Amino acid sequence: MKVENTNIVITGAGSGIGHSLAEQLASLGANLALIDLREERIQALAKKLDRANIKITTHCADVSDSNSMQAIATEVLSRHNHVDILINNAGVTLWGYFEENTLDDFQWLFNINFFGVINGCKFFLPHLKKRPKAKIVNISSMFGWTAAASQSAYCASKYAVRGFSEALYTELEDTSVDVMLVHPGGVNTNLMNDSRAASKEFKDFFSSMMERSQGPKTVARKIIKGIQKDKFRVRTGPEAYITEWIKRLSPVWGQKMIGRVLKKSMGV
Numbered sequence: 001m002k003v004e005n006t007n008i009v010i011t012g013a014g015s016g017i018g019h020s021l022a023e024q025l026a027s028l029g030a031n032l033a034l035i036d037l038r039e040e041r042i043q044a045l046a047k048k049l050d051r052a053n054i055k056i057t058t059h060c061a062d063v064s065d066s067n068s069m070q071a072i073a074t075e076v077l078s079r080h081n082h083v084d085i086l087i088n089n090a091g092v093t094l095w096g097y098f099e100e101n102t103l104d105d106f107q108w109l110f111n112i113n114f115f116g117v118i119n120g121c122k123f124f125l126p127h128l129k130k131r132p133k134a135k136i137v138n139i140s141s142m143f144g145w146t147a148a149a150s151q152s153a154y155c156a157s158k159y160a161v162r163g164f165s166e167a168l169y170t171e172l173e174d175t176s177v178d179v180m181l182v183h184p185g186g187v188n189t190n191l192m193n194d195s196r197a198a199s200k201e202f203k204d205f206f207s208s209m210m211e212r213s214q215g216p217k218t219v220a221r222k223i224i225k226g227i228q229k230d231k232f233r234v235r236t237g238p239e240a241y242i243t244e245w246i247k248r249l250s251p252v253w254g255q256k257m258i259g260r261v262l263k264k265s266m267g268v
Contacts, residue, residue, distance in 0.1 A: 001135055001178070001227055004029040007055075007080045011063050011120055012090030014041025017139070017184070020220035021087060022049060028224070031055040033076040033083070036090070037062050055080065063090045063116030073123035085227065086124045087137040088117040098152040106153045113157035114164075121168065125177065134177045135227060138165045142185045142240040146247050146255060169232060180226055183244070184219050185237025 008025055012018040014036035022032055026049040034042040039060040046056045057079045061072045076083065094101055094109045117138050128134035143151055144158035162181060169179040219236045226234035235241055246254040 001085070001133055001230055003085070003224060003227060005031075006084035007031045007033070007082055008085040008087065009033045009035065009076060009083055009120075009124060010087045010089055011035045011116065014038050014045065017216045017219050017223075018087070018089040019045060020216040021089065021223060024217070024220050024224055026051065026054055026056065029054060030085075031080060033057050033059060033080055035059045035061050035063070035072060063088075063119055064111035066115075066119050066122075069116075069119040070123045073127070076124075077127055082131060083124055083127050083134070084131055085135045085137065086120055086128060087139075087223075088120040089137075089139050090116050091139060093151070094153040095150055097150055101153060109153045110157050110160075113154070114160045117161050117164065128177045129175055132176055135180060136165075136168070136172075136177060137180045137182065137223065137227065139182045139184070140165065142183055142235075142237070142243050144183055145240075146243040178230060178232075180223075180231060180234065182223055182226070182234045182236070183240050185235075185239035185243075 003025055008030045010018050010021055010025075010032060013022050013032075013034035018034075018036070019041075022034060022045055026032060031054050032049070034046060034056065036042045036058075037060065039058070042058040042060070046058050049056055057076070059072045059075055061068045063069060091113050092109055094105050121136060121138075125136070128136065138161055140161045141154070141158040143155045144162040147155040162183075165179055165181040169181075172179060222234055222236045235244065243254075246257065248254075
């Protein structure tokens with residue numbers, strides 16, 4: 001599917017992968033509706049990307065709030081007339097073992113990572129179906145394939161995004177709307193700054209690990225290439241490929257091995 005001269009909605013556009021997607025899509029001639037909880041981020045991004053040949057609008061919303069997302073969908077349509085591509089990118093994480101996480105923190109993460117995707121799809125899908133060709137892009141994770149200690153909430157949400165997206169892909173197979181599922185490996189973004197941790201030790205360890213990961217520009221480039229090639233599944237980063245194939249070859253042994261390696265790397 002082409003991205004030139006299309007109208008694209010990006011959630012979580014203020015930083016990380018969403019920010020890089022906006023930059024690269026704008027350079028390709030796409031019109032953008034940028035959604036983020038932090039208005040100052042998307043306002044700065046829109047100013048940076050301002051060009052005469054494309055239209056960029058900003059929309060401040062909490063993706064976990066269904067009423068807010070319903071209103072934003074109406075607002076986007078009133079300013080762009082139609083939507084061709086929806087990218088559900090907004091996400092957070094929660095570091096720490098399950099016993100250390102509060103139920104409120106667990107619910108907070110799930111509301112953003114999973115129900116944020118649900119809300120985006122629910123309120124934009126009717127408009128996408130009116131287009132001759134349209135696409136939904138949902139961001140899962142390598143942790144939508146395999147699980148890791150200290151990431152029970154994040155893994156649960158990304159497995160849920162994967163399951164939902166695969167079911168939605170099947171439901172929409174005979175329509176004009178395609179679904180693409182993305183499984184990034186580690187990405188060096190602001191995810192840590194926007195997330196919560198059961199302890200400073202967990203946050204410090206993973207912040208250090210993320211600094212050595214692939215950059216968001218690389219991930220964004222691969223996502224756009226996946227859109228253009230009409231792929232269903234996109235993986236980015238060697239760890240995303242490695243963990244998937246280990247789990248495919250031996251689901252039980254593979255999970256044990258991956259879990260032990262990650263625990264050892266954390267010194268636990």
